[in-house]
Amino acid sequence: MAGPLGIPMLFWIILGGTMLVSWLVSSTLKRRFNEHSQIPLRMSGAEVAQKMLSDAGIHDVKIINTPGKLTDHYNPTDKTVNLSESVYNMRSVAAAAVAAHECGHAVQHAKAYAWLKFRSAMVPMTSFASNMMNIIFMISIFGMFAMRMPGLMWLYVGCLALTTLFAFVTLPVELDASKRALAWMEESGIGASMEQGRARNALFWAAMTYVVAALSSLAMLLYYLFQMFGSHDD
Numbered sequence: 001m002a003g004p005l006g007i008p009m010l011f012w013i014i015l016g017g018t019m020l021v022s023w024l025v026s027s028t029l030k031r032r033f034n035e036h037s038q039i040p041l042r043m044s045g046a047e048v049a050q051k052m053l054s055d056a057g058i059h060d061v062k063i064i065n066t067p068g069k070l071t072d073h074y075n076p077t078d079k080t081v082n083l084s085e086s087v088y089n090m091r092s093v094a095a096a097a098v099a100a101h102e103c104g105h106a107v108q109h110a111k112a113y114a115w116l117k118f119r120s121a122m123v124p125m126t127s128f129a130s131n132m133m134n135i136i137f138m139i140s141i142f143g144m145f146a147m148r149m150p151g152l153m154w155l156y157v158g159c160l161a162l163t164t165l166f167a168f169v170t171l172p173v174e175l176d177a178s179k180r181a182l183a184w185m186e187e188s189g190i191g192a193s194m195e196q197g198r199a200r201n202a203l204f205w206a207a208m209t210y211v212v213a214a215l216s217s218l219a220m221l222l223y224y225l226f227q228m229f230g231s232h233d234d
Helices: 009-036 045-055 085-089 093-110 114-141 150-188 193-233
Strands: 062-066 073-075 080-084
Touching (some): 009 193, 045 080, 045 085, 045 150, 062 085, 080 085, 085 093, 093 114, 093 150, 093 193, 114 150
């Protein structure tokens, strides 16, 4: 059974289900972040980040205030912890959890954490694969889909396989960063036990966004593989 543009209905079911689950997790994350943003803490996100780096003996990483909301990330190339405007200045449990998580990546970098090194090495290839997928998808919309150009479709599947691998490699990196952040928050006594529990909750929902992305990518990869192998059986 085919849907719009002749694409099988199963594709739209997977795509729709993926978008729905992603929206639910993203909405929950934003709601939890807003809730935990109302719980005051004596230190701002930037101060939390500075203290965690100092406690870890890391003095060559800069803390930068970056525009946007939930745009926080660690850049291993220039060794910067980039905190969004709300996290950088906010004195709350949510800001502390996010700042500590990003510093967890800095600690991984300093300790040469294997999964982070592997993920960083994959970034150029994954970026290229993602761009190729966008180009192929645009070509498919204008009438040159899988069965007409199987070689192009296999290239798309190969690129999707690479981005799926990247999504799964990202999981241990993110989970470990949260683990390091929570362990430091407990050891440093930066917040009460109740506040640490809320920080754990905030980081849990942040991690779920990566889990959903990885599983969604895997589902799409399996769909296309079934389609390709199924076409050879006809």
